[in-house]
Amino acid sequence: MVYRYKLSEIMCCGRRRKYRRHHDPDLPVQRADVYPGNHIPIAKGRLLLGPDVATYVIAFILICVPSILFFVFTCRYFVQYIGWAVAVPITLIGFLLFMTDMYCLIRVGTIDPGILPKNTECYKEFFDITEDVEPGYHNQEALEAPPNKEIEIDGIVLPLKWCSTCKIYRTPRASHCSRCDCCIERFDHHCPWTGTCIGQRNHRYFFFFVTITTLMCLYGVFACGLQIGITINAFMIQDASLYFGGAFFDVLISCPVSFVLFFYALIMILSVGSLSAYHFYLITQNQTTYDKIQDKFSHKRNPFNHGAKANIIEVLFSPLPASRLCLDQKIVLNEMIQEEAIAERITLEHEDAEQE
Numbered sequence: 001m002v003y004r005y006k007l008s009e010i011m012c013c014g015r016r017r018k019y020r021r022h023h024d025p026d027l028p029v030q031r032a033d034v035y036p037g038n039h040i041p042i043a044k045g046r047l048l049l050g051p052d053v054a055t056y057v058i059a060f061i062l063i064c065v066p067s068i069l070f071f072v073f074t075c076r077y078f079v080q081y082i083g084w085a086v087a088v089p090i091t092l093i094g095f096l097l098f099m100t101d102m103y104c105l106i107r108v109g110t111i112d113p114g115i116l117p118k119n120t121e122c123y124k125e126f127f128d129i130t131e132d133v134e135p136g137y138h139n140q141e142a143l144e145a146p147p148n149k150e151i152e153i154d155g156i157v158l159p160l161k162w163c164s165t166c167k168i169y170r171t172p173r174a175s176h177c178s179r180c181d182c183c184i185e186r187f188d189h190h191c192p193w194t195g196t197c198i199g200q201r202n203h204r205y206f207f208f209f210v211t212i213t214t215l216m217c218l219y220g221v222f223a224c225g226l227q228i229g230i231t232i233n234a235f236m237i238q239d240a241s242l243y244f245g246g247a248f249f250d251v252l253i254s255c256p257v258s259f260v261l262f263f264y265a266l267i268m269i270l271s272v273g274s275l276s277a278y279h280f281y282l283i284t285q286n287q288t289t290y291d292k293i294q295d296k297f298s299h300k301r302n303p304f305n306h307g308a309k310a311n312i313i314e315v316l317f318s319p320l321p322a323s324r325l326c327l328d329q330k331i332v333l334n335e336m337i338q339e340e341a342i343a344e345r346i347t348l349e350h351e352d353a354e355q356e
């Protein structure tokens with residue numbers, strides 16, 4: 001008997017997803033295999049890449065290439081001309097900053113940013129969503145364009161908006177990202193450089209990433225500037241008649257890589273530094289970029305604001321809430337999917353029989 005499913009498709013939220021299957025429908029499969037959003041589950045759902053993979057890769061290149069050049073050219077200069085006592089700490093600090101930055105960039109772009117599972121019939125089965133997730137969060141009676149609900153938090157009434165795409169009531173600070181095709185809890189913004197949305201679960205890594213990138217750039221300006229300064233000085237001692245401008249030109253020729261890195265880091269400081277400062281301000285206020293753009297708390301008190309210190313601890317250092325998706329877990333397909341799979345198998349067998 002021919003027993004195979006080449007390609008089966010299941011319906012989720014009006015979109016058809018390709019779903020590859022080679023075994024019995026009664027056997028459990030990975031939830032990641034039936035995930036309906038635009039994120040890309042990898043390593044059996046343990047990691048979740050955002051939809052903007054190309055720009056995420058570019059972000060890695062923009063950090064890795066100058067860092068490698070720094071280690072190869074600038075650090076080598078300190079080893080050759082200044083000595084190990086200076087070269088070793090300069091290289092070590094640079095390496096530590098680089099590794100921490102890479103860790104944060106990988107974390108921010110590969111964890112669930114805080115996706116609220118969609119409320120479709122098949123999804124309900126897969127994710128076992130229950131009524132007690134959030135007040136009014138998953139109301140089965142309200143599947144067809146229900147009115148907005150309200151929730152009171154610390155004396156302030158906030159709307160629980162209905163998402164017509166995900167068929168759920170969003171939590172108060174959640175928003176739907178059309179790029180990711182899902183609702184994100186404590187939505188901040190969609191960041192193409194990390195490939196994904198910035199939300200409740202990855203905001204801290206995003207903040208650490210931009211802050212450490214800023215520190216790396218400051219460090220690059222310091223180390224490359226030191227090399228340029230020492231080289232200018234050496235040229236001027238060598239040739240007493242040489243004026244500063246002439247020495248500067250000689251440096252450009254003798255250490256062009258550090259020269260370019262110096263200005264690259266300087267430009268980057270302006271962009272990532274201001275971003276880091278802005279996000280630090282938002283974190284102390286317990287607001288998101290989206291809250292700020294929507295001007296949510298200009299006319300009413302922000303009930304999430306518990307003071308700068310408590311806000312910083314909550315956003316950056318509190319335990320990470322568990323993902324609502326749990327894509328690395330296994331599930332057994334429900335009856336609807338099984339019937340579909342069986343129907344396809346019959347069709348396939350029928351086609352095989354006809355071919356023979």
Ligand SMILES: [Zn+2]
Nearest residue numbers: 163166176183
């Ligand atoms: Zn939504």
Ligand SMILES: [Zn+2]
Nearest residue numbers: 177180190197
């Ligand atoms: Zn997004």
